[in-house]
Structures are given as C-alpha cells and as structure tokens.
Amino acid sequence: MTYTRETDHGTPAAIATGKSVSLTIDGQAVTLPEGTSIMRAASLLGGSIPKLCATDNVESFGSCRLCLVEVEGRNGYPASCTTPVAEGMVVRTQTERLKKLRRGVMELYISDHPLDCLTCGANGDCELQDQAGAVGLREVRYGYDGATNMGQAKDQSNPYFDFDPSKCIVCSRCVRACDEVQGTFALTIEGMGFDSKVAASQGEDFLGSECVSCGACVQACPTASLIEKKVVEVGTPDRAIVTTCAYCGVGCTFRAEMRGEELVRMVPWKDGKANRGHSCVKGRFAWGYAQHQDRILNPMIRASVSEPWREVSWDEAIAHTASEFRRIQAKYGTRSIGGITSSRCTNEETFLVQKLIRQGFGNNNVDTCARVCHSPTGYGLSKTFGTSAGTQDFDSVMQADVILVIGANPTDGHPVFASRMKRRLRQGAKLIVMDPRRTDLVKSPHVEADHHLPLRPGTNVAMLTAMAHVIVTEKLYDEAFIRERCDWDEFADWAEFVSQPARSPEAIEPLTGVNADEVRAAARLYATGGNGAIYYGLGVTEHSQGSSTVMAIANLAMATGNVGREGVGVNPLRGQNNVQGACDMGSFPHEFSGYRHVSDTATRSLFERAWGVSLDAEPGLRIPNMLDAATDGTFKGLFVQGEDILQSDPNTHHVAAGLAAMECVVVQDLFLNETANYAHIFLPGSTFLEKDGTFTNAERRIQRVRKVMAPLNGHADWEIVQLVANAMGLGWTYSHPSEIMDEIAALTPTFAGVHYDRLEAEGSLQWPANDAAPDGTPTMHADGFVRGKGKFVVTDYVPTDEKTGPRFPLLLTTGRILSHYNVGAQTRRTANTAWHPEDRLEIHPSDADNRGLKDGDWVILRSRAGETTLRAQVTERVAPGVVYTTFHHPETQANVITTDYSDWATNCPEYKVTAVQVMPSNGPSDWQQDYASQAQRSRRIAPLEAAE
Amino acid sequence: MSDEPQIMSTADRLVYMAHQIARNLATMGEAKATETLAEHLASFWDPRMKERIIAMAQEEPDRFSPIVAAAVARLAGGRPVPQDQATPFNAVDEAGHCDAG
Numbered sequence A: 001m002t003y004t005r006e007t008d009h010g011t012p013a014a015i016a017t018g019k020s021v022s023l024t025i026d027g028q029a030v031t032l033p034e035g036t037s038i039m040r041a042a043s044l045l046g047g048s049i050p051k052l053c054a055t056d057n058v059e060s061f062g063s064c065r066l067c068l069v070e071v072e073g074r075n076g077y078p079a080s081c082t083t084p085v086a087e088g089m090v091v092r093t094q095t096e097r098l099k100k101l102r103r104g105v106m107e108l109y110i111s112d113h114p115l116d117c118l119t120c121g122a123n124g125d126c127e128l129q130d131q132a133g134a135v136g137l138r139e140v141r142y143g144y145d146g147a148t149n150m151g152q153a154k155d156q157s158n159p160y161f162d163f164d165p166s167k168c169i170v171c172s173r174c175v176r177a178c179d180e181v182q183g184t185f186a187l188t189i190e191g192m193g194f195d196s197k198v199a200a201s202q203g204e205d206f207l208g209s210e211c212v213s214c215g216a217c218v219q220a221c222p223t224a225s226l227i228e229k230k231v232v233e234v235g236t237p238d239r240a241i242v243t244t245c246a247y248c249g250v251g252c253t254f255r256a257e258m259r260g261e262e263l264v265r266m267v268p269w270k271d272g273k274a275n276r277g278h279s280c281v282k283g284r285f286a287w288g289y290a291q292h293q294d295r296i297l298n299p300m301i302r303a304s305v306s307e308p309w310r311e312v313s314w315d316e317a318i319a320h321t322a323s324e325f326r327r328i329q330a331k332y333g334t335r336s337i338g339g340i341t342s343s344r345c346t347n348e349e350t351f352l353v354q355k356l357i358r359q360g361f362g363n364n365n366v367d368t369c370a371r372v373c374h375s376p377t378g379y380g381l382s383k384t385f386g387t388s389a390g391t392q393d394f395d396s397v398m399q400a401d402v403i404l405v406i407g408a409n410p411t412d413g414h415p416v417f418a419s420r421m422k423r424r425l426r427q428g429a430k431l432i433v434m435d436p437r438r439t440d441l442v443k444s445p446h447v448e449a450d451h452h453l454p455l456r457p458g459t460n461v462a463m464l465t466a467m468a469h470v471i472v473t474e475k476l477y478d479e480a481f482i483r484e485r486c487d488w489d490e491f492a493d494w495a496e497f498v499s500q501p502a503r504s505p506e507a508i509e510p511l512t513g514v515n516a517d518e519v520r521a522a523a524r525l526y527a528t529g530g531n532g533a534i535y536y537g538l539g540v541t542e543h544s545q546g547s548s549t550v551m552a553i554a555n556l557a558m559a560t561g562n563v564g565r566e567g568v569g570v571n572p573l574r575g576q577n578n579v580q581g582a583c584d585m586g587s588f589p590h591e592f593s594g595y596r597h598v599s600d601t602a603t604r605s606l607f608e609r610a611w612g613v614s615l616d617a618e619p620g621l622r623i624p625n626m627l628d629a630a631t632d633g634t635f636k637g638l639f640v641q642g643e644d645i646l647q648s649d650p651n652t653h654h655v656a657a658g659l660a661a662m663e664c665v666v667v668q669d670l671f672l673n674e675t676a677n678y679a680h681i682f683l684p685g686s687t688f689l690e691k692d693g694t695f696t697n698a699e700r701r702i703q704r705v706r707k708v709m710a711p712l713n714g715h716a717d718w719e720i721v722q723l724v725a726n727a728m729g730l731g732w733t734y735s736h737p738s739e740i741m742d743e744i745a746a747l748t749p750t751f752a753g754v755h756y757d758r759l760e761a762e763g764s765l766q767w768p769a770n771d772a773a774p775d776g777t778p779t780m781h782a783d784g785f786v787r788g789k790g791k792f793v794v795t796d797y798v799p800t801d802e803k804t805g806p807r808f809p810l811l812l813t814t815g816r817i818l819s820h821y822n823v824g825a826q827t828r829r830t831a832n833t834a835w836h837p838e839d840r841l842e843i844h845p846s847d848a849d850n851r852g853l854k855d856g857d858w859v860i861l862r863s864r865a866g867e868t869t870l871r872a873q874v875t876e877r878v879a880p881g882v883v884y885t886t887f888h889h890p891e892t893q894a895n896v897i898t899t900d901y902s903d904w905a906t907n908c909p910e911y912k913v914t915a916v917q918v919m920p921s922n923g924p925s926d927w928q929q930d931y932a933s934q935a936q937r938s939r940r941i942a943p944l945e946a947a948e
Numbered sequence B: 001m002s003d004e005p006q007i008m009s010t011a012d013r014l015v016y017m018a019h020q021i022a023r024n025l026a027t028m029g030e031a032k033a034t035e036t037l038a039e040h041l042a043s044f045w046d047p048r049m050k051e052r053i054i055a056m057a058q059e060e061p062d063r064f065s066p067i068v069a070a071a072v073a074r075l076a077g078g079r080p081v082p083q084d085q086a087t088p089f090n091a092v093d094e095a096g097h098c099d100a101g
C-alpha cells in the first residue's frame, strides 16, 4: 500500500442553493453548484491550481496570490480560491503569464524560508516544497536573507506538536482552522509584513494559552511550522488505514497513518460523516497508551487476591476460567455467575460476551457500563418514542434555530460535536443552557447563551415541567403535530398536570433557585424560535429521576412538534465510544439485541434456534444487584470485559465488598485496573488499533474499526471470548468479526442490512438499516413514532432522598474534562496529563471563605458514603452551595463519596447529587493511603521461575 | 441528621427500590400505579430479588406501603400483563415494545 494524502480541493463545498452553473476550465466543460470556487472546480476536474493559503477545511482568504488564473473577458488575474464559478465562464489555469507570476510569488516565499529541507521533519510532506515544484521554481533572485523570523526559538511546550516560527509563511491557515473548525480562537497573527507571525493567545506558549490541542491548526499548516512531534521523531508515514476513535460517543473517524507497524499520526478523515475532518486532543494525539509499559501482555492467575499474580499460558488461563465458572455453577446454581460488557469494545465483542452469558452461562446476568450513564435514556425514550436512541445525525445541528443543552458540557465531553454546534451558534442560532455550572458554552469567544438556567442539582424534572407549564398555559404547543403524531388523550392528561399552578416557574423558583422570568423566556424561545433541538448528557440521566427527566424532555419536544425532521429532535450525547452499540447489542439483563425483552417468546425462540440451547426467560441482575447478591452469597463469579467498576461505579465501598465476596473474578483489560485488585484471573486485552470490528456512535452510526497493527497480547478481544466460550463447550467458529456482524444482522431487525461489505461501500450506516431503510436512517420518527403514537408521560417531581443538612451542607456534582477520559486508564498513560495532573474540587469563593480555604489547599470531601481528599480550586463556575469534581484519577477515588442512590427505573447511579461537607486537610486520607498500599500489594506479579 | 450505614443491606435496598418506583408512579392513581409497579418488577428484577421481596411482604408487611404491598401480591400471583404495550411497529421495523434500561 502506498501513502497518498487525502485530496485537498482548496475550498469547502458550496452551501447548497439547488442552483448550478456551467463553465469551461482549460477547455473542459463542467457543471457545478453555484458558489463553488474556481479552485475547487478545477480540483474536482482532476487538476490542481497551485495554492498555499487555501485548504478545504476553512473558508478561502486570498492572501498568497499563488492561485491566480485567467478568466476570458475579465481584466487582471483573479485568485481562484476566492472567485466563484459563473455561468459561461472560460477559465485558464496555466498560461505563460500565470507561470511567471506564480514563480515570482514563490520566490518571495522561499527567500523568507530556511532551506534545510533535507533535515526538515516535513520533508516529503510539505506543501511549500510541492508548490515550489509545481510552479517550476529554479532560482531565487532576492537571495535568502529576507528572513526575519529565522532564528526564533521553537515553541515545544505542547506535548504533541511543535511550533517553529522560522518555517511559517504566515498563510493564516492555522488561525482560520482554530477559529472556524475548532471555534477556540486561540491564535492570532501579530505584527505586519516580514515581522508578522503567529501567536497563541497574545504571546503565551501553546501549552499556557487557551489552545485545547485539537490539532486542527497542525493539520492545516502547509509547512513544518506546526508539526506533530511524532512525525519529527519517526518520519513521514508510508500507508494509511481508516478507523474510528475509541474514546467518546462522537465517533470521529481517522486515517491512522503508519510507517511500518508504527503509528505516526492520526489524521481526522474528511469523509467521516460524524466528524467531517475534525477531532479533539484525545483521538488525534492520546493513543500512546497502546504501547505503554503498564500494559499487561500475558494472562495471569492467582488463587486468592492476597497472592501475587502468576503468569501462565493462554491455554492454562482459558481452561482455568472455564473450569472455575463451571465449578461455581455446579456448587451455587446456574444464576450464580454473570458478566459485564464494555462500551469501549466493539459491537461484535459485546455481542459475543452477552452470547457467552446467555448461551454458555445459561442466564441473563449481563450488564454493561451504560447502566451507570445512559440507561435512563433507554427507558425514557423507549416509553415515549418507542426506541432507545437519539433522533438525529450530528449534521442536523446546522439546521437548528434554538439549541437547548441540558446537563451536558459538550466542549469538554463531546468536543468535535461542540465545535459544530458553536459554528451554528456563530451563524446566529439561539442557545439555552440548563446546567448548575457555568460551562464553557455559557460564555466563550463569539458564543454566549441567550439563557443560562443554573438550577440546583436534582431539580431537572421540576424545571422541565415548569417549561412545559409555560408552553401549555401560553398555548405555545403545536396542536396539529400532537393530533397527528401523538395520543391526544395522553397529551390532555399531561397538559392538565403541567398546567397546575404548583408546576409554574414562579412556584418552583425556591426549589431550583432559577429566576422564573428567565425560565418563561427560555420556554417561549424553545417553543417559538423555529427548529428547536435538545442535546443532553449525564447531567440528565445520572439522577434519582434520570428516567423521568428523559421523558420530560421527550414531552417538551413532542408538545412543540420538534421531532421527526432535520434541525430538531432529542439527542443524548453518549459518553463512551460504543455505549450506543453496547446497548443495541443486548448488554442489558432484560433484553436481547435490538431492545427485545427476554420474556418475549417469539424473540427468545429465534435466538434459541440460532444458538441451539434453551434460554432463560427471566431478567438477570443489574450491576448493583450483582454486588448485593455477591455479599448475600448467591452470586460468586464475574467476567468483566474492559470496564473498571471499582473506580467508575458509585459507592466504592459497596463495589469492593461485592467483589471481595466472589470466588472468581475474571478481568479482561489492557491494564491492571482497580477492579483487577479483586480479580483471580487476568486476560490481557487488545487496543482498538489491534483489531477489526465496529463502533456505533451517538448518532446510531455504525463505523468500522480496522486493525492497523498486530495485537501485542496475541489475540483480539473477540478471539479471547471465543476461546473461553469454546472451553465451556460452545463450539463457536468465527474466523473474522464480519461473521459476528452477519449473525447480529440475522437476529436483529434494525441491523438486518448491516454487513461489512455495505460498511465498506457506504463508509458508515445509521441504524435502523434494513429492507425498509436500506441506506440507514439519519432522522428517526420522520413519518411516525417507532412505537406508533408518541406517548406523553406525566413526570412528577420527586425530590431525591440525598438531602443536604447541617452535617452535609453542600451538593457535590461530578463530571469530566476535555483532556481525560472517564477513569483515565488510557489518558493518564499519555502526555494528556500535561493538562490535568490531578482531580480538583471546584468550590465557590463564598463557600471557600466560610471554610478558610484558598485556591490549591488540600481539603477533605466527606459524604454519608465515605471521604477522600483532594485540592480545591476556588471558582465562580459553580454556584454557592455546589461543589464539583472530576473522577479521572484513582488516587482521588471520587466514587468513595458517591452514594448508592439511583434512578428509580434503571438504577443508574445518582452521581450528580451527593450531599457533602468540605473541610481543610493536610493531605491524603487514611483510606486513600490504605487503598494505595493494598492496590500496590495486589498488583504484584511473581517473577517467572526458571525453566527446568 | 443520623449516621446512615455506608452500605444498605439487600433487603433494605429492595424495599427502598420498590417504594422509590412507587413514588414515581404515584400520579397515575392507585390502581394503575399498582399494575405498573408489578409489571416493572416482573420485567426488570431477577428471580431472587422477586422471591425475596415476595417473602418479605409476607414476613414484614409493616415495611410496605399499600401500593407496593398490592403490587408485590400481584407479582406473587403470576406475571402481570405489560401496561405499556406499544402500538404496532412502524415502517422502520424497530422492535419498540420494551424498555431499555
């Protein structure tokens, strides 16, 4: 395979107007959409007009004058990047005059550029070099001393890329990429003429600036001025394979650019329909964990968790796993073991784990990490709309007029989608943010929320019902839509309920702490401002009323007719890369793939025929119930693939007690994670770079993950599950994940049309993809709700039982930040630690003053569940009475603090509301120290005995 | 405010969960809330959880509100009819009749 760069058409595609124009370029006739640039037109014809300041990720700028062309009947030499095509135009891109002019331009550039091409990191991958060749530059008449930026120090502060001002040609591509693509506005051009240069946030270095290290500028830079450190170190790539990011639910696709078996860089794929050529710091740069020395590459076992690990062969580890599970079942019964699938793994792997449990273990004790994030989305959207999924694709946001963001922090959690949303906001869409914290979206360069509703954590349902109150009592609802698409009687019951005076914004103001006028204004804007689109996150689901909140959101969208077309909808921003897929694949204890209940006889017999066994019709245990059953002695064995429940699940003490009560815990993971401290068998896992499969992102988009290097541990994760299954006598014979997808398609109506050959051809498919929708479904519920009539559900506000009081006067809410990912197992093992070396507790200045705390002080954070220590960050981002922290670092163990309270319908933990007290402290708590030494003991690996 | 235990016992948790669900269904009125709660427990609880709460309802009836007691009795009497049968599937053929989560 040879390496070619993705074609750069120089300017973005024109905004569709439906009109087209015909012209000729160098004698070739062509018809193109109105608004297309001459440069893009020539490129689409297969030509390439020389260019430096244009690239098709950003709007044209017209500064370098290299792209001049001749247009018959026009004077002068217009820049092809800024000149749109016109009807009947006759363009010539290569004439003697043009050649001379271009050479002149190029000479000036080169006279200002160091000529160390042979030792430059971008040698062979530099547009300046290419263009010098393209214009036939052979001499530089001005000498090489026009250079005023030469000799300036490089800025190497960013851990992933360097900035070398001496190589900068001041084309502004980086500045425009940061503004237009990323929306951070971190870069400017300072100075004039030869003195001008790129600067990050008024003269700071990149690391100290507002730069979020998304890399868009590096990708846009035509020279080695902004260049990945890895390219400097390894050299330019020699092949590229398209694959999908394994971090978040945006599902960015990348070209993994390789040199041999070494990954050189990840370049966002312009044809990727989720990310359209953009990415964040994690996907583009934070993949070093794949080669980290902490990775465990050999299987290990031990008789008890107090012993050190012993490395064994794969055969021994697999045989031991199977015999332990069978032993436990013989002694304690069929339902005494279970497993947990991972939203980090592929659809195919997840499907196999639940199949292992249903077919091999003979029960439904399977759950997944979605339990702790979006299970209420599944419940709430199924009840109201009929299926567990977001209604739109990401492109839809570009048609939205009013964007309502609830309990989500997309600039940190879903950065690439946030960049798109911010672009739409800069075009004039209105924004309402409902969040206890003043997130970046509330106010950032060129984006400001029209309404911020900083409600008290735990009052979402009261707030959304108050908005419904305004919409109903002021008759702002869409009666035609409701009559046609929803059950009118249910609407009438709901309308009666929300109209009660007790639900008004004024009545609930004391609960939510939000000004009633502001709530009324926000409700009116959402109902009447045009296309209204709702995006929500874990600030909605991770509450004792998570499911009710999801239903309250669905009610609002139905009442205002904001479902079923582009620009509107209800969109859960999914956390993990494959949380949608893990749910789709039957990872919940009560349902098969495609959300079909295990008690449904027709569905069960379909699976029974395919798998040749009879299946359990009773739902299995959810994760917290597995832990309860373990402490009760009825649940004794657990298979955990790619999830760290000890760190990520609430009430660490409860999780630890449950795990400690089991006889066999099998952990399959990249690293000895916190859960592995309680494990008896460790099966080393593979990274997304080392296997084939698919992930499904938050838009229901199924995308390929492709193997770019051999698994260091010897097996892809799906192969390991197959080994376990076969050791338990199941006789599986998959030779490639595509065969697993074929089985999923055969057994799941919504996936019936999903096969690898279709994915190759289309790039991606959004489910449902089947005979009724062969090309997939970008917008759900277009002609009718999946359940038939949309269902309004009355959602009464029931306050959480987690109450503040004199001992625990503050409310803790938790979240994550851009540079880290969840428990941080991957990102902590990359240079991303440059941005977030530890978890901090955000506290309002008045609460800090009351306690005599200063920024950076150590504090004890105590709840009814436990206590930990960390350092304080005094900030007005949080309201008085509210504190906030992330949970990326095991040293902090924020989940020692979180309680067992959970969503009433799904047991999704109430991470977002914990009553706490904060006090000054001297350093880590006893528990933290004990835990650290226990963890260290538990991670010991016995030295191999010398062979006989 | 009292010192609550750090980990609820399973029995306490089951009683707590059943009542928490009941509180969120209360606006439906007693009859519908009872049926819906019984159906919820049938659909989402593992057999050992169901057996345990059925046994507790007999042994410690004082711990149960009328709605929860009635729903558990309903559960003990056989699998309740699902309350939320969806209308027929639409053209996209999604199986929409059950609750994720």
Ligand code: SF4
Pocket: A174, A177, A178, A182, A184, A185, A186, A187, A200, A210, A211, A212, A213, A214, A215, A216, A217, A218
């Ligand atoms: S890395 Fe991203 S945020 Fe930083 S300067 Fe470049 S484009 Fe802007």
Ligand code: SF4
Pocket: A167, A168, A169, A170, A171, A172, A173, A174, A175, A198, A217, A220, A221, A222, A223, A225, A226
């Ligand atoms: S750093 Fe690169 S992209 Fe930015 S102005 Fe200089 S040459 Fe252009």
Ligand code: SF4
Pocket: A245, A246, A247, A248, A249, A250, A251, A252, A275, A279, A280, A281, A282, A283, A284, A414, A415, A416, A417
């Ligand atoms: S973490 Fe999310 S936004 Fe960032 S590159 Fe990966 S998929 Fe894209």
Ligand code: FES
Pocket: A050, A051, A052, A053, A054, A061, A062, A063, A064, A065, A066, A067, A079, A080, A081, A082
């Ligand atoms: S590429 Fe057109 S002016 Fe630079």
